[in-house]
Amino acid sequence: MFNKTKKIAQGLYFKTSVIGVLFCLLLTPLNILQAQTNQELREQIYDLSSIKSVLTDEVATFDAQITALQRQLAQTEAELASLIAKIEETNQQIRKAEDELTKQKGILDENLRILYEEGQTSSIEVVAGSDNFSEFMNKTEYLKSIQDEVSESIDKIKQLKVELDTKKKELEIKKTEQVTLKNQQVTQKAGLDQQRSAKNASLSQVTTDEKKLREELAKRMSAGYAYCKGGGAVIHAKNPIFKFPLDCGYISQGWGKTDFSPFYRAGYHNGVDVAQVAPGTAIMAIGPGTVYSSGSSPSDGWGNWIVVKHDSGYYSLYAHMIAPTHLSPGDKVNTSDVVGGIGGSPNWPIHLHFTLYTSNPGTGIPPWGGTIDPLDYMDIPISTGGTDWDPDYAH
Structure with a gap:
């Protein structure tokens, strides 16, 4: 995904550079002031109109790229939030496993204590303390089975904790990658926003300059030619079925x-x-x-x-x-x-x-x-x- 977002701001580089050079050359005060003829003014108006069209397209492209990057950024943030939730869930499972491990170790320690104490007593004393030999054997076997079960449970809990610790490390690595990706996308969006603002400023300048040139052309063409009805000879049409819509101009x-x-x-x-x-x-x-x-x-x-x-x-x-x-x-x-x-x-x-x-x-x-x-x-x-x-x- 990073490669995709990395390229998102590069598509207009060459085109932008070329049009930028033309824009700078065209809008220098010297060029505008030196447009002595109406035809030169028309050519500059045409050039400005062309640049304005390109800039408008570039602004629209930046808008589309920013929108796409915003979607990617939202997806990255959602994935990051999911990873954080999974890490917290894994931490809870680890704490639960640790609590269970402590509990099972306590049970094992108690059984070992009992077995130890009974191991200090002679077999004759243990048999004598039991109602019968069968009771003695049952008690001994019971304690031994508890010990085995607890030991097995402890082994399973230890294995589970190892797996959970591994899972947590993997999630932490993914989280770090997503944080890095998010920072890169935020930086790229800031760059695109800056470029779009610059293009909008250029577009505004071109629009203003184009309007000034159009007004200058109109002023030159209009100078000294304010005519109204009766100010000149009427030119007769081939098929005069309509009336002219104005009396002046x-x-x-x-x-x-x-x-x-x-x-x-x-x-x-x-x-x-x-x-x-x-x-x-x-x-x-x-x-x-x-x-x-x-x-x-x-x-x-x-x-x-x-x-x-x-x-x-x-x-x-x-x-x-x-x-x-x-x-x-x-x-x-x-x-x-x-x-x-x-x-x-x-x-x-x-x-x-x-x-x-x-x-x-x-x-x-x-x-x-x-x-x-x-x-x-x-x-x-x-x-x-x-x-x-x-x-x-x-x-």
């Missing part, structure tokens, strides 16, 4: 392959992002329909979101809302009805993520998931400049 990222899409899991952006909007700005339904679903995702996901099933058969998703929607599944909505307010998430700046589906979200053919470019189906009343999305975008 700018399109910070389009649908499909963008500069930032390689950093997404699927390799593409499944919707449109609208940034440079004040928190709480009204999000409007793009067309008539029924609330299909709503909810909240983890901080790295959609945050608060709502899906509307439109009368035309399309589904629209509005994500990163400032709070859960006031609407419930089944509620009817019309074009420009407010469905929520602009928000964000702990790891993303304030913006609206908007996706248009041709079918029930999640049922489309991978990797696109049934999404389409929303800007093919609605006029664009806001600016498209100053972003990583193609400024010459036209339908």
Whole structure:
């Protein structure tokens, strides 16, 4: 068992060392300050995201190893308690055997005394003191048989005590081994706890730095581009069957392959992002329909979101809302009805993520998931400049 527990903290050594070097190189203040271009910032964000993923996995692995070691430690403590109980039971048996040995020796001594005394008396005197010769013989034989039985009992007790003493020594050896094993497991757990704490600290630092870089990128991309309706020429869509969900902001990222899409899991952006909007700005339904679903995702996901099933058969998703929607599944909505307010998430700046589906979200053919470019189906009343999305975008 010791070999098993000895190896439990070694599985991540190489992986941890490599990622640790990358982590140290990436997070030096010089590297962060020297990220002059947006692309460099994106690359650092991607690297931090990768490191964060590795650190998260390592923390989970440490958690699993600590849990396994805790089970082993509990088993060791249970076995140690059992050995201690067995040693105490053996000690009681030894004391009982010693008491019985003392008792039997007393009986033997008394019989020997009687035989000795009678041995000092002549046979004529013993016979004379007995009612008959038969009584004399019976008495002598009785004393002799008692002596033999007691001697045999003493021999058995002595043998039992030898066996009990041997058993006790074996138990004491096992106890020493279990105590040693327990101390080793306690030491290993302390080491794992320390490593997990260090990984958690690194994970927290990476998360903080990633958020700062995302905010810096958003700040650079947003600088000088606060547009509202009427601030620029309207771009007309090919099939304008919906109304744009906001009157203010700018399109910070389009649908499909963008500069930032390689950093997404699927390799593409499944919707449109609208940034440079004040928190709480009204999000409007793009067309008539029924609330299909709503909810909240983890901080790295959609945050608060709502899906509307439109009368035309399309589904629209509005994500990163400032709070859960006031609407419930089944509620009817019309074009420009407010469905929520602009928000964000702990790891993303304030913006609206908007996706248009041709079918029930999640049922489309991978990797696109049934999404389409929303800007093919609605006029664009806001600016498209100053972003990583193609400024010459036209339908």
